[in-house]
Amino acid sequence: MPQLFDPLTIKGITLRNRIGIPPMCMYSYENGVSNDWQVLHLGARAAGGAGLIITEATAVEPRGRITPYDVGIWSDEHIEPLSRVVKAIKRGGAVPGIQIAHAGRKASSNRPWENGGKPILPDQPGGWHVIGPSPIAYNNEYAIPKELTHDEIHGIQEAFRNGARRALEAGFEWLEIHAAHGYLLHSFLSPVSNKRGDDYGGSFENRIRFLIETIRAIRQVWPESLPLTVRISGTDWVDDGWSLEESVTLAKILIDEGIDLIDCSSGGGVSHAKVPLGPGYQVPISEAVHKTGILTAAVGLITEPEQADEIIRNNRADIVLLGRESLRNPHWPIHAARKLNQPAPIPPQYLRAF
């Protein structure tokens, strides 16, 4: 029996199925303010039948944006426009989630479709100074980040806490902390980017400290009744980088920290890494992390209903996230249900089409 359409209850929320939309930057906003594009884009995918929709990386401070056009959550003025996105997602029958993020040393870039997505250096129009664990650039096209002081680290943790508070006020029911893809929190985890000699660098315990303290800060404002989740890069895909073994050890610690689910992505921290791209290439990461006993989401080149169902049925993940495939086909969950002979999440308004 297929299990892709089984509901999933975590804390106080229930997903109607195991299909989610992962965070995907749209770079379509001014001053970090959400707008009709986000309502339209995510509302459409909720109407398409997904159980969970996670908004794109939402910056907790202006310098934490990847591009000047990222959406943000650093001001109370961001709350009301985001609440319209929440309403649209719920109207479509999905649970509204948000990813809160800081781009760290990979901030201050062009949009992918402008100037090849290249970084904007601090002395160029529209650029700003970037920050990180150590003064090491992502690659030689990027600016060297300023090494954060302890006070600055605590300031950013406060920004994450305020972002979480605003997300709750906007009505989100699922919070994802972005600790993947070479952005700020991942850059502290990885020995490739973190060469600090203080309490935030060196040993595994020190490298995870920024993330753990951020989780604790967020916990002060995010209720126990709603899922609190973390996206990680399960591996840097290089020998001297963050490893799958470290991800598994981190997962056990995150269980004790009250994290409800780990969203298992990979890479993004090392520009020369060779990523073994292929169907479901990150599922083994989810599977290894899942064995610790924590719930996981699997993501990355999951495109077929049978493939997605196999991942859930064999306990390799609790949720599958479909990124680019959902951009091509917002109604993927409806088609998948049809293919697997399961009751399809068709909005009654669309019934005549199916």
Ligand code: FNR
């Ligand atoms: C992404 N991805 C991404 N990841 C993330 O954690 N936060 C983000 O904001 C984004 N933004 C983003 C934009 C776009 C246009 C794409 C295509 C991807 C990564 C995404 O969530 C997902 O992990 C990957 O796309 C792999 O899944 P698929 O696309 O192979 O299903």
Ligand code: XEN
């Ligand atoms: C390592 C895969 C990264 C894919 N992307 C992730 C983004 C935005 C650009 C694309 C992110 O995490 N914000």
